[in-house]
Amino acid sequence: MSGAGITIGALSEQTGVNIETVRYYERIGLIPPAHRSAGGRRVFDTDDVQRLSFVRRARQLGFSTDEIRSLLDVAKGARACKDAHALAVKHRDAVRASIRDLRRLERTLTEAADRCSKGASPGCAIVEALSH
Amino acid sequence: MSGAGITIGALSEQTGVNIETVRYYERIGLIPPAHRSAGGRRVFDTDDVQRLSFVRRARQLGFSTDEIRSLLDVAKGARACKDAHALAVKHRDAVRASIRDLRRLERTLTEAADRCSKGASPGCAIVEALSH
DNA sequence: GCTTGCTCCTGTAGCCACTACAGGAGTTAA
DNA sequence: TTAACTCCTGTAGTGGCTACAGGAGCAAGC
Numbered sequence: 001m002s003g004a005g006i007t008i009g010a011l012s013e014q015t016g017v018n019i020e021t022v023r024y025y026e027r028i029g030l031i032p033p034a035h036r037s038a039g040g041r042r043v044f045d046t047d048d049v050q051r052l053s054f055v056r057r058a059r060q061l062g063f064s065t066d067e068i069r070s071l072l073d074v075a076k077g078a079r080a081c082k083d084a085h086a087l088a089v090k091h092r093d094a095v096r097a098s099i100r101d102l103r104r105l106e107r108t109l110t111e112a113a114d115r116c117s118k119g120a121s122p123g124c125a126i127v128e129a130l131s132h
Numbered sequence: 133m134s135g136a137g138i139t140i141g142a143l144s145e146q147t148g149v150n151i152e153t154v155r156y157y158e159r160i161g162l163i164p165p166a167h168r169s170a171g172g173r174r175v176f177d178t179d180d181v182q183r184l185s186f187v188r189r190a191r192q193l194g195f196s197t198d199e200i201r202s203l204l205d206v207a208k209g210a211r212a213c214k215d216a217h218a219l220a221v222k223h224r225d226a227v228r229a230s231i232r233d234l235r236r237l238e239r240t241l242t243e244a245a246d247r248c249s250k251g252a253s254p255g256c257a258i259v260e261a262l263s264h
Numbered sequence: 265g266c267t268t269g270c271t272c273c274t275g276t277a278g279c280c281a282c283t284a285c286a287g288g289a290g291t292t293a294a
Numbered sequence: 295t296t297a298a299c300t301c302c303t304g305t306a307g308t309g310g311c312t313a314c315a316g317g318a319g320c321a322a323g324c
Contacts, residue, residue, distance in 0.1 A: 039319045057262045081256035085248045088258050092241035099234045102227050109224035116217045124213035126220050127206050130189045171290045
């Protein structure tokens with residue numbers, strides 16, 4: 001038997017989530033406490049694989065663990081889809097803001113680096129830029 | 133007297149760096165240990181204002197504290213401008229990579245949110261996207 | 265049955281760059 | 295003198311992991 005007895009190592013391989021991270025997610029309640037074998041080891045099933053994959057993809061999209069908790073609630077029907085939509089839009093707006101900030105940063109860094117590489121100014125152009 | 137005796141509070145206001153952060157920077161050696169008054173309080177001067185402003189601008193550009201240490205070395209001539217240039221370019225490339233990642237993220241989030249708001253699918257489009 | 269080597273367990277501490285206290289002491293204006 | 299304010303040190307918390315230490319379960323080979 002035990003057709004669906006998945007060890008934490010196998011779960012980690014299947015989902016791409018680090019073993020320590022799996023235990024961490026359990027500790028903070030992002031995934032439910034795993035069932036245990038007679039020897040006290042965690043035993044997972046395919047549902048656990050699904051859920052952990054969900055969590056991983058959400059993390060890759062940059063959602064915080066708290067946000068993922070809400071998304072999981074939506075997934076299991078305990079919360080309205082509207083909430084997931086609001087989260088996604090809010091997060092997307094934050095991402096857009098980050099992109100704007102980083103673009104400005106990139107310009108500033110490029111300008112400083114270009115002036116420096118041209119060796120025009122007497123001091124260091126990057127240090128100059130930071131000293132104002 | 134004490135024409136240049138700046139308290140930590142005044143320094144914080146002039147540079148926009150939090151008081152606790154100033155003490156933190158001193159603790160990790162990003163700024164040198166401040167001089168002390170008879171009563172044991174930190175006393176800063178205009179050089180300290182300059183240096184802390186430098187640190188702040190570098191942080192705003194996303195340099196790590198270790199990188200800022202190197203930039204400060206360049207600023208005081210203990211290290212070549214070439215090193216600052218290398219740091220700036222390396223950091224700019226990291227920023228560019230971040231922007232690329234965030235753009236992809238933004239597309240994914242927008243797509244999921246748009247499908248959701250249209251209310252076309254039976255379940256939640258965002259949850260669907262995360263469940264694959 | 266025993267050993268070897270692998271995986272797993274718990275608990276704790278570290279990472280980065282701060283931020284937020286608690287509990288006490290110096291300083292300044294009324 | 296007193297009240298209000300600023301500052302001091304030391305410690306702990308944040309998020310999202312990651313990395314041990316020191317021990318125990320478990321499978322395969324001899």
